Amino acid sequence: MNRESSVPVHVQLKTQIRHLIMTGALKPGSQVPTVRQLAGFLRINPNTAAKALAELQQEGYLESRPGRGTFVADRPPTGEGKMARGIERLVDETLERARRLGYSAEEFLATAATRAPVAGARKAKRTRALVIECNWPEVSRFREELEAELPLAVDRMLVEDLTERARRDPSFVREMVGYGVVITTFFHIHEVKAALAFESVPVVALLTEANISTLLRLSELPEGTTVGLVCGTPKGTQNLLRSVQSAGLTHLKTVL
Incomplete structure (x- = not known):
């Protein structure tokens, strides 16, 4: 959380x-x-x-x-039904806006069809993330689920390794700027923030299922x-x- x-x-x-x-x-x-x-x-x-x-x-x-x-x-409610209703509403609103600008439905659909492959071909850039937890099974599970659901390239680290390395080598903390986000759980959020001791990389806590x-x-x-x-x-x-x-x-x- x-x-x-x-x-x-x-x-x-x-x-x-x-x-x-x-x-x-x-x-x-x-x-x-x-x-x-x-x-x-x-x-x-x-x-x-x-x-x-x-x-x-x-x-x-x-x-x-x-x-x-x-x-x-x-x-x-099903996710599919909710998503379908959202898409229908978006299409209706966009068609109405196109009509007000003087475009027919056929012109709008033709343009959308030519744009769709371009949009689909774009791949989101994966942000580097570091997941920190107290045991390897959990940190590995978090990495697998986060990479499956979000455009993230996730590295792993244990809390005890973070605190020990931060204590022994201050330059290690500065290396964290290469990450777009540091992720932990609400159990360890304060511990991780204290070890990093800076705000240039956001540290967020997960409430996982x-x-x-x-x-x-x-x-x-x-x-x-x-x-x-x-x-x-x-x-x-x-x-x-x-x-x-x-x-x-x-x-x-x-x-x-």
């Missing part, structure tokens, strides 16, 4: 939950975490979590069942289940423990 982003926190949370629904990670009819669980696990204000869930209900992605909780709607998915899986475990919390650093492990405790998952036994 990037609390310094211009995007409101509740919008970031909505985007993550909606993505889980659209990708099938949260299936129709499945229960979503409570406001208390979301707020505790993600360390956000309960009102923020409540606002995100309420807006997702208004948009048709979630539904409230009195006495039972909040669930994914049986027929949530794995966090919410993990919360879902933990909340579904039977009473008394023993859960091991493991991270690449002791601090990371303590962060995980605090998140579990803050979410009110008292039915679990945690082992560090």
Whole structure:
């Protein structure tokens, strides 16, 4: 969760939950975490979590069942339908603008057809990015997903390596200017910023779907289940423990 982003926190949370629904990670009819669980696990204000869930209900992605909780709607809006409606609206608006400028629909369509191959042939330049996390499996997963979804060329680094190299070699920090963005999670955002100690390269924190998915899986475990919390650093492990405790998952036994 990037609390310094211009995007409101509740919008970031909505985007993550909606993505889980659209990708099938949260299936129709499945229960979503409570406001208390979301707020505790993600360390956000309960009102923020409540606002995100309420807006997702208004948009048709979630539904409230009195006495039972909040669930994914049986027929949530599809991304394809939403995209199609957006494209139709864009085409209608553009055709109307062309008509006002004195062009016929045929002239507009002919011009659009000649422009389409040119636009499609353009490839977005990939921005260099550095992903920093506390363990290799997570940092590798982040790289794979970010490169698949965004025009990024992603390098990897562990938090402990960053702090150690920054401490031993100040010139290492200056080399970071070659990156367009440094990406970490909300667990490590302050640690990473402190190690870099400059603002010429933006440092952003991710709220990834794995966090919410993990919360879902933990909340579904039977009473008394023993859960091991493991991270690449002791601090990371303590962060995980605090998140579990803050979410009110008292039915679990945690082992560090």
